[in-house]
Amino acid sequence: MSELLPNNPFVVGKYVAERYFCDRKEETEFLIKQVKNGRNVALIAPRRIGKSDLIHHFFNQPDIKENYHVFFVDIYATTSLSEFVYRLGKEIYEQLKPRSTAWKEKFFQVIASLRVGFKLDSMTGMPTFDLRLGDIQSPQTTLDEIFAYINEADKPCIIAIDEFQQIGSYAEKNVEALLRTKIQRCQKAQFIFSGSKRHMMSNMFNSSSKPFYQSAITMGLDAIPIETYTDFAIRLFEENDRHLEPAVVREIWQQYKGYTWFVQMMMNELFALTPQDGTCHSGLLAEARRNVILSQENSYKDLMSNLPPRQKVILQAIAKEGIAQNITSSKFIKKYNINSASSVQAAVKNLLKDDLVTQEDNTYRVYDFFFSEWLSTAF
Secondary structure (H helix, E strand, O other), X not given: OOOOOOOOOOOOOOOOOHHHOOOOHHHHHHHXXXXXXXXXXXXXXXXXXXXXXXXXXXHOOHHHHHHOEEEEEEOOOOOOHHHHHHHXXXXXXXXXXXXXXXXXXXXXXXXXXXHHHEEEOOXXXXXXXXXXXXXXXXXXXXXXXXXXXXXXXXXXXXXXXXXXXXHHHOOOOOHHHHHHHHHHOOOXXXXXXXXXXXXXXXXXXXXXXXXXXXXXXXXXXOOOOHHHHHHHHHHHHHHOOOEEOHHXXXXXXXXXXXXXXXXXXXXXXXXXXXXXXXXXXXXXXXXXXXXXXXXXXXXXXXXXXXXXXXXXXXXHHHHHHOOEEOOOOHHHHHHOOOOOHHHHHHHHHHHHHOOOEEEEOOEEEEOOHHHHHHHHHHO
């Protein structure tokens, strides 16, 4: 099948192909080495710096694609073991569904508790996975069956679990210990545990009191070097009969601290604004930034309308500061007409929990750079 080329080469939010993926050669080689040597990996880095795309790029390497079954399970929105089991089972089945293998045919034989989700499409006659969360009556039983199924795989598996720190907040007790035991006994799979909350992930894998202690090689992820990304962006413009001034890329990279998703969003819009045979220059930056923020404005308004008043005030104050320091000081409280230091602490605790604000040492900033720009001007 021929490669389906995107109209805009600066792809956002999904992995398409190697030619649209920037660098990460050393990180990809590191993952290949760990997996081939039977080691699990804990990939710990902030959101939107490119963890998920790196994993998909790793999955797309010829040696991996040909010799392993690969699965990517996003558990960011899960709150219970039942939801975890649902996501894991569904991902395994959906990845295997297009393949004609004996292992695929065993899916509902081994995972008997999910047979309720097996249906035949009335139009095509093909099997579908029509499972609802409420159908999982005993998540531990289903989990046992899933791991038993993995151990019968016709070739090794790699299972990447994104936002793995979520399991630490599940309502059920001892989920970490339960999963650690299952994973430890799983002979046919290597795991990549990807997470964005560095403190929680580091505690999971580096604290001797935790079940996952020393169960994985810890890996960080820095921003792609500015020179590397600049060369990448210029190449994509030139391949599509457009030109790009290097200074434009440097300004964007520096403004968004190299966070891949935000940089890509800006480059995507700048590419759209540049006519064929035209040159992308710094004069387009303000329009591109405005267009990107306007495209997100409705979701920003919805988010703000659902925030408690105290959190809203603190979020706006941090956005106006850009990088906020000493947020419990009398100077900060007086400047933004806040009631007390305790109200700041309570609000920030919830904003951090909901990933609206990020903390680096003793400084705070609104996590989403575009949201921060919108807040600083809209209020």
